Amino acid sequence: MVALVVAIQLGYECAALNSGLLEQKTGAEALLRPLMLAWFIGIAALSAAVVQQDAVPGVDQDWLIRPLNRTDLLLAKLIFLALTISGPMFILNLAHALAMGMPFASSLAAVLSKELFIFTCFIIPVAALASTTRNLTELIILGAALVVIFAVSLSLSAFLAGPEWCPTCHTGMSWLQHLLQHVGTLLGAIVILCTQYYWRRSAVARGLAMLGAASLVFMQIPWSAAFAIERWLSEPSGDASAIALELGEEAPSLNTTSAGSLAARQTTQLLLRGNVDQAFENLHRRARREDMVVMIDLPVHTMGMSAAEMLLVDRLHIQLSSEDGRLLYRGPDAGPSAGLLAADPADATGSAHQTIEIPGDVYRKASATPTRLQMDYWLTLVKVRAEHKIAALGELRSPDIGLCVTGRDGNIIALHCNSIKQAPFCYSAALYASDGRHNPEIFKCDPDYRRHWPPFIDVFNFFGLELPLRDPYGVAHYAIDPSELGTSYVLLKIYGERDHFKRTLTVAELQLERLRENPR
């Protein structure tokens, strides 16, 4: 079984090495997914088999009457798993990283952290669950029960708390929640292993596992705490002190739409992007609103930012109150448009549009009277921290970003990077001619403020962009002709976080019925 798991690992690494960074080698590529699945099943089965060799539940096992130190027995099993799973994986991953030309020190650090992560967050929890069962069949049944408990807890949590069920989900601070979940899983696994090996209370251990599955959903870090931790960790640069938000001069507009159609449209978009849990949450959230949703479009002006900076909205909280201070509506989000407040650093005006949503019933009650709108922004300032020039049809090796390859793929220039370090969460790229002319700059920002988080499956972190080169429909015309690619280059800008801060924007008097309709 050990040999089989090592063979699967070897197969996976070979397929990954041969799959190519830019040009897709479909044979190797097609093998990656089944091999990855087989690898997961293999290491889970091996971990379970090692633990169940001396099953804990039951009273007739031979090992129970042998003079074995329980700590020694447990450690022996964990060391065996480390040697047979983590050991070969370490060697293969390191060889893969070095074969890709990555620096030794960075590769060693990345591979070590990955193996430690898999050992503590996968192998130990599987071993803990295996210790509560006698054989693989029992383990599968317990695993299925835990999945059901997790799914029911997730639905229940989304139903009871709405979008607030996971305040940090889909934000740059989600890593804190993941860290909490992983630490919780590891601690739970340790408690279960101790319960089993020192007290042999299988029913209690199984109960703890089930409680743990539900806790993974219900134990959430409140947003304010997550933001405070992130702020504390990021050592503020002070760059954000000059940044202010104010309402732009353009008049706000509104759009009324039915909750059902909006829900369907947004849910479809989320599903197409593969965000199943977010789609479920959105559908549930919208479905509870019985009638229409009013979307208010507000011009927001950002001041105090340089051209090399961008502003990310981590969260927007809106509060609508009446003239006499009575709260009419409080909402945790601003709908789908929250994300990037100042999307284009080249736009010197610093203008952006902020869309907020108000339920139809609130709108009807408040539309005739003046209201006060307060928007609390939790923001992150990001700034260009590095720039890399890559030949339009070439490659670049850099200790900062790893290996980047560019190439033409029909009407686009594809930029694919493969880093042994953590991939940047915010970056942009544009195709430049040697004389400085350039095609539009393409941005990609997916806020993720983790300091370091080891990759779970692959030791590499991939990132990239597709840059327009030619419009096949002839509508858009770009500055650089495809014939110039030989002398052109791609300018890749990597953004790094500078400050996390909060700003409040208040619209002192907003009469909703006077807003002009802006049908979409």
Place this chain on the structure above:
Amino acid sequence: MMPTPQIVPIIETRNLSKTYGRFAAVHELNISVPNGSVFALMGANGAGKTTVIKILLNIISPTRGTATVLGAESCAIGPAILAKIGYVAENQVLPLRMRVNDFFEYLRPCYADWDRSLEEEIRGQLALPPNRKIGELSHGMRMKMALACALSFRPKLLVLDEPLSGLDPLARDELIGGFMHQASETTILISSHELDEVERFATHVGFLHEGRLLFQGSVGALAEHARSVFETEGLQKVERPSLRDIFVAMLRAARKIAKESTLQ
């Protein structure tokens, strides 16, 4: 001729009870196994013999009461005490994929007092096939192998839980010969419902019925006790009643008492 057992108990229980829900598997049990004795814990199937043994070896915890084994509380029995206890049970789950030789090799380092020459002697005596997988052995052969493992480190206490069940007469004789070979050096606690077999070697007897102790004492004291039971029950006196006769008589007496107390 059996050596005279010493008075010091090697196993002692005080009001030991084990309940599963409302079912009492063992009830207020007080037994004392003298050092050097061959103590037969007897009773019908379901009398609570195995439960008592599992408690004594710290495999399960008692609901109430205490037990001491080799001077240690049963709940605190660890590797140091287990290294002095040999154990053979009918239902013992052995590592079936291991070969006999490998199993002995695996066990040797676990016991500081493992006697390699004794191991060879017992293995030869019981004719254990060294290269067969444990899973391929017959039940009798497995019991013999378990006994060889239990005797090779010269245990202070040998616990045998229904070791004779399901064995043919020849295998029984070989097994009994195996553990009686070391009876002079060790205390043996054997649970069984094979009354006729046990009668051949037991020095002390404890009768369990539905988790309660009906009698415990030496075989000599049992004969005295038997007389009074026979008289109480109005049975015909037998010159040398067998364990079976005595047990049946005690069982009847116990049932009669239970019936009377229910009627009252």
